[in-house]
Amino acid sequence: MTQKNIEDFKCPICNKKDILYNGWNQNKQIYYCKNCKKRFERHELKNNNYNPSIIINAISYFNIGNSLNDVVQLIDKKYKTKVTTNLIYSWIGDYYKICNYKKIRAYILKNYNGGIIDAFSYNHNDCNYNFMFHKPKLKILCDNHPKLLDYITKMKELYPKNFFEKGRKHSNLNLDINFRKEGKYNQACRLADFSLKACDKNTEKRKFVENFMLINDSSTVACEVPVWFWEKYLDVGICGHIDILQIRKGNIYVLEYSSNDSKNKEENIASKLFLYASGLSFRTSIPLMKFRCAWFDQNNYYEFSPWEQNFSVKFRNKLYFRKI
Template identity: 35%
Template sequence: MVVRHKSFDHLGGFYHYRVHDVKTKELCANGYSSLKNYLNAMFSNCPNEFFDKGPRSSALKFKISNLDIKKTKNHEVCKLAENGLNENFERYKTNHSRVQVFMLENDDKTVAMEVPLWLFPNEFKYFNELFKSNWPLTGHIDVLRVEDDKIWVWDYKPNAYLEKFATTQVYFYALMLSRRIGVDLRDFRCGYFDENHAFMFKPVENIKIEKELTDLFGFVKNKFI
């Protein structure tokens, strides 16, 4: 079987986890065996209880101020999205599935979709301050690619140019996967996209998060951590 599939009933709906075995074996051969092992393990050892409560990366509503975002048109992921929307229009009900499955089946760099992830409080210095929870942060990567010996974490966003917090969401996807497989963030790249635009950045270990804090006198301050 080339593509393996498992549906997870996690908070927020059903997530259709798929892995392309042949491409995973080929693209993870040069130093990313831990990624291959992780993708395989999720079919039998995903800690589903983590996904029933606690913070979710897709719901984060703050901005990271020190990431250098590059915007481009006509990126190859945009063309893949356009083709997926057209060719899978009748095959799937949602645009996400139309794009994700098309990329998994036709793009030679896409290895998996809807990859489950989690981050423990002791794995991120500012976890308790940001998330105010003892439960792990969780999420699912839309599209996972391996290109030029880098692990690319992509999120499909219809009307991507209108997104305010997509960078934060995708950053924490990369951080979670980095912690799970023991690969340095320097080997990751991140992005979100639609059929027209792609927004890309390099994740960094030390981030600056802008938060609004109101003091006793009602003034709003900016805090960077």
């Protein structure tokens, strides 16, 4: 790549062109943005003569249960663009490692009837949230967590509207957590990076990532999951929602997509994720040691174990501690 090439694309984080080469990672060129001071890889779609939205939506249409012929018709209707079943199948193969739901798609279509996604909307702090869960994935991955399966599938019945109207929002109760995060680039980053190529508005990034992961990732089981519990040590009600819920190797992952990793934001996110993992542990009787908390964007993934964290919090003029 020549110097001219590096001036021809923008930073995917801040959308500026002030970019430098910054080494290599596993044979991939790494770039550095002088404006936002972030490192990133440059990802380009194959078959890029097509709008990325067409490719991404075609894969999602297929993984939601449509046949290749159905996907052709849906793309034609939405984008007024003619594609073939062979082209769509090639896209599915090209991005198989990112959209790994394909490895269980045939099994799910064979063994599960009816709609794949279930959802309902709820209101919290004057904002509407769309709780969604993938029914077949949930049943498969919750084999050892039946109470989590009940909690999610019966959410419409369990959801405590009055508690969310009166409950304390997490942001009013920030814990001073000495979290030990592990930073890396993983599948969540790849999914976010790929899905956001179809997103034109910053305000819709979170929704794009959540919806895409629920449909195309093999371990994501639910999004915008309501959580509520009474913190007995502080004598206060806490409620909120989990952006993305995954089950991997028997562990429950409480995830948040966040594109701002400043120190203050990190502490706020860690506090929120810890509280939500604690709440879900209480609601499902699953030990907290089975949970992991993480936040991520297109370039970084940070994870910590809520069970291993010490924290303190000042509330109602009292200082509370939790030490492992």
